[in-house]
Amino acid sequence: MPASITPMQSDLPWLVFVLPTAVGLFILLVGRFSRWLREGVALAGLAATFVVSAQVAAAVLHGHVLTAWGHTLYVDGLSALMEILGSLMGAVIVVYSIRFISHEVTGDPASTRRRYTTYYALLLLFIGMMNWTCATNNVIMLWVSLEATTFATAFLVTFYWRRESLEAGYKYLLLVTVGVTFALFGCVLVYTAAVPLLGGRAGEALLLTSLGKVAGEIPKNIALLASAFFIAGFGTKAGLVPFHAWLPDAHAEAPAPVSALLSGIVIKVGAYALARTITMFSGYSAVVVFVAILCSASMLIGMGLAFVQDDLKRMLAYSSVAQIAYVVEGLGLGTYLGIYGGLFHLINHTLIKALLFLSAGAVMYATGTRKISELSGLARTMPVTAFCFLVGALAIGGLPPLNGFWSKLTLFLALGDKGLLWAAVIGVVTAMMSVACFLMAAYKMFWGAYRAPAFAAANPHAKEVPASMWGGMVALALLCVSIGIYPRLVYPLLDSATRCILSILGR
């Protein structure tokens, strides 16, 4: 990538979020008439969004940042990275959902059609809202659009409309709404403090790009207070301890593809917002250390709780609490290596955790249970799922030569660089706990002695899931392996994203 970053007017920044939003609304209106108008249109919409995101990425890699609507939309390397990940995962999840959801839902045809329609429409609306979050340059609109991503996903969590899913959806909506309100306070404080620093030009003080330039001059107490508000607010969305209470319930009770979306993309929106906000104040060592402490607590508590779960999806959810902490910890360091490692882990965790949740969904699809203790010897009948889960289990633990290894290594180096050796040690311990936890679960479910009784008697025909489901899983597994063997695959975009964050801060 060229050394200098030049702004360029373009239509892509608004197209990238208006397009999926419009497709989502279209599905909401006409989706009930035919499955092509739901699933087909959803897939076409995501493919188009992916093309637009790829064009954005191409422009970014040529050293541009794209702006539109004055300077209120601003798309740089980090936005391009999120947008590509979002549309890619969205497409995998839609293809997977076609068979998964129709297997799970029974009832009269009219109401099922309505539910499918809402499902695919909300998926597209979520991608639209997420791309808006990643495209906006306005610190308050960042908060507004982040809230909108919560609204779009709340009814995906409650999709089954059972007691448990209603409870999980209610908690999700309530806790994230309340938590994120704190971030609005942070936005207000930073904005107000920046107005006089920018010569009283109020419109400019709203822009993240201008805030980054004067962040160092904001009075220290305001900077620290705002950072605390940002961490509490956007940290709730990201699912950091102690703001994670919504996460395990929502992940466990949502349909498996939605869990993959939640862990893969939704909590990353919180990490994205943190990348845009707390990096401004990473000059203060108090902020860096505070983030490191919080993240270390998240890792230990999240992984510790994952260990004791018998529910496969809850185990994966608690592991997300630990893994998102790696991402945020890296971003909080504010150094090139730290941000690079954090974003690298963001990509890796998206791929790995989506892979694991989709594999868990495949197990549920075939056997009807998600209790690890009730499963055994599945590798015999479900070899593809077993392979995919194993790749995910090894990758999330950070074993070479898989992708998780490189991002965690980068992160540990960055932590050492900053003199936070204790945090690196906690990171290594958590990674080892992950390996143990996931390999144990994988062994029990897929290879453990074929203990026939309860489950085999009830499901004599547990067989491999359809290709539309394992296709996406295999694609994700191959991506994990290829990035692990050849990390330069993602280097250009990651480098650009990291440099774009630092260039906003004038570093």
Next chain:
Amino acid sequence: MTGLVYGTNLIVTLMLAHLIASILAVEWRNLRWSVFALMAQSALLVGIFASFAFLFPRATHLWGWVAAALVTKVIVIPTLLLTYLKRLPEREVRPVVGLRLSLALVLIMTVIFYRLMHTYVEFVAPTTEALGEPVRSSLAIAFTVFALGLYVLIARRDAIKIVIGIVLLENGVHLSLISLAPTLVETTILGITSNVVVAAWLLLYLTGAIYREWGTTDTAKLSTLKR
């Protein structure tokens, strides 16, 4: 100059009334009346916004706030709440803290929080204007109302009351926003105010579904997933 003094006095009076209405919205055990108190609270908030708009005639965007707040806070949200209340029990689920104790707690909390925020306002005031009146008082009020909203979320079990708590919370944030940043542009005003409406509506929708499924609006009973 006298205009400013009168204006400031008016704002302080409005703010005190706003605070009293907030306490009523928190403590009224009949949910319908609690919603009416919330409506009054929001109307007084709009009054505060309007007097700010008179005080700072250069900040024309403030009238946008007045209009947006009037529509969303005084009309739409209370209407939503009252509509859903028709199908839900009107009496609040018995809270953990009894009425007298709760009232005492809220009053003490309000006084202490207001005094603290008023005295140590420089801790949260990013600019020098925020240290003077009327911004100082309004910031103190904003944070107090925010704290009241948080109290509702922690101490109350009724799902409708929790929505009222969220609205209080957001009203507090919006008041601080107005006092600190009167020059905010229209799109952001629209985004922020409509956000609360959507949040309240979705929560009420889920509350309705939960009531049909479980026969209660007691959020403490939503504990199937606890282990």
